[in-house]
């Protein structure tokens with residue numbers, strides 16, 4: 301994981317407070333509703349949450365404790381930030397991409413005399429290295445939901461270790477995040493999150509509680525990472541798992557037997573497995589997970605095209621038909637031992653999927 305972590309580019313500019321108090325009046329700080337100071341950019345997800353009851357509920361659900369270090373992503377003008385700052389938490393680090401928002405939240409904290417508890421990090425939350433934090437609480441821009449959750453759970457220097465993340469997400473995304481195997485919404489995102497954390501819905505929030513009103517409703521979700529020593533699957537090679545779920549859920553409604561019979565899939569796995577063997581022989585490079593970390597994925601990533609499993613492999617990629625046939629037999633053997641060939645990935649538990657991954661790996665079949 302360290303390798304993956306270091307691959308996340310760090311572009312950090314910390315704007316410590318020191319803003320003139322004159323920049324914001326205390327009456328302004330008390331105003332929740334958007335006051336129209338500047339144009340909000342919808343492509344940046346700039347929908348400000350303005351219902352005080354919802355903001356209070358988010359802060360309550362976060363259950364901040366004395367001494368907590370809080371991470372907020374996308375503080376905007378600070379409607380949620382002021383509540384986090386007024387909580388028993390010791391410190392809030394807020395990552396914001398828009399300089400106008402950085403100034404607004406900074407001025408607001410200053411006006412409330414809470415600037416000593418706030419650090420604003422100017423930058424893209426997907427790219428900057430987060431400081432250590434105990435709890436993440438945020439109404440995030442929905443466009444970065446997947447990479448942000450991937451980063452929280454699988455990124456960071458040697459992993460971020462935190463107690464919980466309380467995140468406001470697009471309602472449909474939230475449903476997919478907490479879906480269980482067999483649910484119609486079950487998908488790769490949910491399977492990957494389930495591997496390392498528990499996620500649950502806390503409450504729904506109407507689009508009418510935002511300014512400007514977005515097209516979609518929202519849901520508050522809590523993600524609680526499992527402590528490393530209590531992980532569901534100790535010893536799981538996470539990058540390999542992430543690549544495996546990508547392969548399985550690329551066509552989640554096909555059976556595993558059909559997915560792993562496809563010519564293109566077989567050839568891709570054959571190449572990967574040979575490369576992995578080479579890496580192993582070199583005994584150096586190890587696994588690279590960064591590509592898997594960009595996004596935890598959704599349904600039907602579409603990386604695999606339908607292929608006729610009876611197509612000839614002759615000359616494909618410079619490999620002989622015999623080599624490919626032997627590799628196909630290995631895949632078939634793993635599927636047969638797992639007794640999962642006839643099952644769809646979206647119906648399987650992580651334990652079942654992991655069993656299949658281990659059977660593949662035992663036969664030298666590698667996914668990344």
Ligand SMILES: C[S@@+](CC[C@H](N)C(=O)[O-])C[C@H]1O[C@@H](n2cnc3c(N)ncnc32)[C@H](O)[C@@H]1O
Pocket residue numbers: 344345346347348349350373374375376377378379380395396397398401423424425426438439440441442444
């Ligand atoms: C949905 S608004 C939430 C604002 C505020 N938290 C609230 O509840 O009113 C999202 C905020 O995230 C910021 N933002 C958008 N993309 C970002 C990114 N990649 N990294 C950090 N902040 C981002 C936007 O500028 C905006 O201020």
